[in-house]
Structures are given as structure tokens and as C-alpha cells.
Amino acid sequence: MSEEFQASRPIYMQIADKIKQQMIRGELLPGNKLPSVREMAVQSGVNPNTIQRTYSELERMEIVETKRGQGTFVTENEGAIHQLKLGMQMDIIELFVHNMKELGLTEEEIISGLKRYFNGRQEIKND
């Protein structure tokens, strides 16, 4: 089938995440039209009701707007997108920091670890 979904999370959330990532990466710009529910369902091989739920969820988060008879659009409010970006970053950082702390690392150790990681990657690239 067209897409694989993780077993443990609702499909509507996984699709919402994918759309949010597209917004953050700038593949979906403010004011852009999202595919119709039907198109999205066919593209991703997913029940249209699930897509409907994804869109409602994004609407509830105020990052998309549904215009009657026209479809669903990415919000023109760039602040909201920015917030989304910060929010998603924060989520990932929190998860990362939480995992590192589980390993018993201190804040300094985490930061120097990150630096080492990026420098190492830099050296590999420069080779």
C-alpha cells in the first residue's frame, strides 16, 4: 500500500504530523490549498473519515482553515506556523533530553556530546 503507519499511534495523527512537517519545511506555504479529503485519502490509501479527522485536528490547532465550498488552506498567519515549528522542535528536544537524562548524563555532558557529534560529522564531510 502507499504508506506504512506505525501500529501504536492513530493514523489521523500520523497524517497530521506529516502535514505539519511539510509546513515547517516550507513545502506547504501559508495560503496553500491542501488536497481535498478524497484526494488525500486516495494518495495515502486511508479512509476518508480519517483524513477528515486529520483536517479537523489541524483546524483545531488553528494552522489550517476550511473555507466553505473551496477547501482547506494553510493558515495565512505566519505566527501560527512559527509557533508550530517551535512547538515541534521543543517536543523533539524534550524527548532527546529526557532520554539522555535517563542515561544519567548532566546538561553539560549532553551539550558537549552534541558538539562532539556535530564536529565529528563536519570532519567526515570535510574528508
Add this chain to the structure above:
Amino acid sequence: MKVFKGLIYKELKLMKNWFMLGLALLILGVMIGFGLTKYFNEPNIFVAVALLMVVGYGLYLPAYLLSSLNIEGQTQLWLHNPNSGIVLFLAKLTAGIVFYFASFLLSIVIAIWGFKHGGNLESLLQLTGGPALNIVIMAVGITLGTLFLGVWVLFYWSLFHSLKNIPVLSSLRWPVVIGTWLLFTTFGNYVSNLPLYQKLKNIGVIKLNAYSFEIKTWNTTASAGFVESAELSMVNGIIYTVLVFSVFYAAVWLLERKVEV
């Protein structure tokens, strides 16, 4: 009308090969008739074979319906249909009759040709009214007969496929169908021998002196004809008509409520 037409087209397409097979058998019969005639140098054999084939058409419609229904019994394509069972069955009967007439008329033409080119007609047949009239009456009789049997086939097929529904009987479907047939036959014989029925039958009788005939060939005698029905009974006609309609509606009733394939 669109529904009926659609069903007829489907039926004709579905059973075209069966029709062709029937024609092939007819031609084969003609060839055998010719062969025997030449071999034994006895022209009457051909007439006998041709007549036997004409009479054999009494079984055409039942055989047709059995093969057609047998195909439908293997899928849900026919029963998954919003239209009434009357229409479904009538379309089958109509298509069957179209094929029947096409094939039957050909066999009659062959038989008439056989008569004309046969041996000594007078020694062959004792009939009054000439061959044409006799053949027409015979054809009408055979057609009515094949229709009558055809409608019974609809009923027995429906009965057979209805028995799946009844858990106790589902493994005894053949015995039940045969038993039903025996029951009806016995009952029919009983009724037709009742004095009352005999009396009823004699109301409105049209006497037809013609058309019982015997075919005498060199060493065989084949009797074909309607010795008993050499008289037409109006009441009999009405009884049979009522019977055919009742059997048809019984078949439709089963088809709508009980049949599973």
C-alpha cells in the same frame, strides 16, 4: 422493457453455443438418416429419423432451461438482481423459445423435405388432411408439450435449490425432488382417472379425425402421434393452462423466498 431486453440479450449470448450444439446434433441426425437410407436403400428411414427428431423437440426447452439454470446455479450473478422472479424466469423461457423455434422450424423443413422425397407416402403413413396440416398440428402439440415440461423444470430447479435452506433435507435434495415428482405424477394419474375428470374433459370437445399416424419402415414400426389427443378438449386446455400458471408461480415463489445457490 430495458430490464427484459437486457436479460434476453444476456441469455442469448450465454446460450449461443448450446444452440449451435443443438443445430450440430440436428445436422448429425440428418447425416445419419441419409447414411442409413443409402446403406439399406430404404428411403423411409430418413423420414423416420426426421420425424423422430421433430418429436424429440418436445424435450428441447426443458433441456435448454436445465443447462441455462445450471450455469446460473454456480454464481450469484443471476440472483443478485433487483427485478422480479417473474421477469427473470420469463426471460429464460422467451430466449429458450426463440432458440427452440429457430431449431425446430429447421427440423420441420427437413421432415417435410423427407416426406416429399420419401418412399411411397401412402404405404408409410395413414393420415388424412395431408402432411402439411398434420405437421402443423403436431408442431403445435410438441410446442405446447415442451413449454409444459419447461415450466416444470423451472419448478424442480427452484425446489432443488430451496432445499439447501432446510438443514434436515439439504443432504437429501435429490431424493426429495424425485419423491416430489413421483407424488405429482401419481396424483396426476389419479385425478385424470377420476370419473368426474373424465366427464369434465368431455365438455367442449373438438373432434379431430386426422393425425394419428404410424411410420412403417422396412423392419421397424415407429408410432408417433397423438392417438389419445385426437380430440381436443376445451376443459382439458383450461385445466392445463391453470396448471402451468400455478407451477410457474410456485417456481417464482420459491425463487424469491427460498432459493440459494
Add this chain to the structure above:
Amino acid sequence: MIEFKNVSKKYGRDIGLVDVSFSLEKGKIYGLIGPNGSGKSTTLKIIAGLVHFSKGTVLVDGIPVDRRIAKKVAYLSELDMFYQPFKVKDMIDFYASQFEDFRMDRANELLSFMKLDPDKKLKQLSKGNRGRLKLVLAMARDASVLLLDEPFSGLDPMVRDSIVKGLLSYIDYENQTVIIATHEIDEIEPLLDEVLAVKDGKVIDRQNVEDLRETKGLSVIQWMKETFKE
């Protein structure tokens, strides 16, 4: 809208269904899952009016079912059987003549979507293409109920994909009730609103697919393994 009230069906000594009750809403896609011979097919045939039950009531849009419920119900049989001498277009024409709600324009769209040649004889079609044709015939109708009995069985992934896409493109997801009976659940899980687990002629469990993930963190396959193990 489909309602089963205390429906039982016996096949000789075999069990068909035992005292089954459930109701299905319009605008949803249901999966009927369970091992072979569990009663999935029987359930679909009952809704289509092709099998007569011994006890209980079955209603489609409030109407008790019999054979003529075919007016409202489109049924895709699990059997790989057709009228042998027919061409693809003969089959389409036949359906168009029998069902008032058959949409010729949609049938033609579906044929080209499924890459089926109308002039091909049915016996020359591959099994996959016959599977596609069955779906075309069922989906070209504006029926309020769409029943698909094992629409994927024995078909390769390409065909399955085209069938899923065809389904998603053409169902009326606000008004139709769609029921898919299958034992191959993995690929159609994202299609479903709800799953009903059928075993030994009974509906032993029923779940909303998304709720299952949200509350139990289970996909349908994982849930199935738990439900069907004794």
C-alpha cells in the same frame, strides 16, 4: 444503515450464524474479519438477500431483506466466475440494464482507471483483471450498501493497490455503508472505520480502528491476534 437482530442461520449440520445482532451506520467502512468458514461470507450474502436466515430480522435502510434488496445493495462475490462467452462491455451493458442506479459514465471512468479493455473476452482476462472488473461492476452503482467479499484474495499487490485506490476514489463516503470481508487485514486496515471479528458464526468483538490505536496502542492485526487466540 444495516441492522441484524438475533439472526441465526444453519447449513445442514454446519453453523452459519448464531444469534447475531449488530447495526452498521451509513458513511462508514467496516471490516469483517475472521478465519475461513467463520460466517463472514454468510453475513454478506444475508445482507444481499442471497441467503435466507432461519431466525431473526435483517433490515437495510429499514427494509427487511430479500433477494430484491439488490436494488439498494451492491454485492461483489468472492467467486471468480463470470458468464464465459461475455466481453467486458457485455457485462457492463448487462449490469446497466438491470440496475437503475448503474452509472455508465462512472463505469467507463472506472474501466480506464483499472486499465480494462471493454472489448476483451472475460475468459481472456487475467485473474487480477477479473477481480478489477468485479469491483468496477459493484462500484459503478449508486447503491446505499456496498458489500465486498474477499476482494483481494489471490491478487498480486499491484492489483490490490488499484482496487484500494478505486475504492477510495469512487465510494460515496458520506452516504454509503461499505463492508469488506477479508482474512487479509494488514493492507486494508487504514481503509477501515471499524472492525468486527467473526468466529464460529458469532461476532465476538467490535472495535473502532483509531480508538484501538489511541487507547490500547494496538493495530488491528495485533488486536486480531489477541482476539482470535483461544
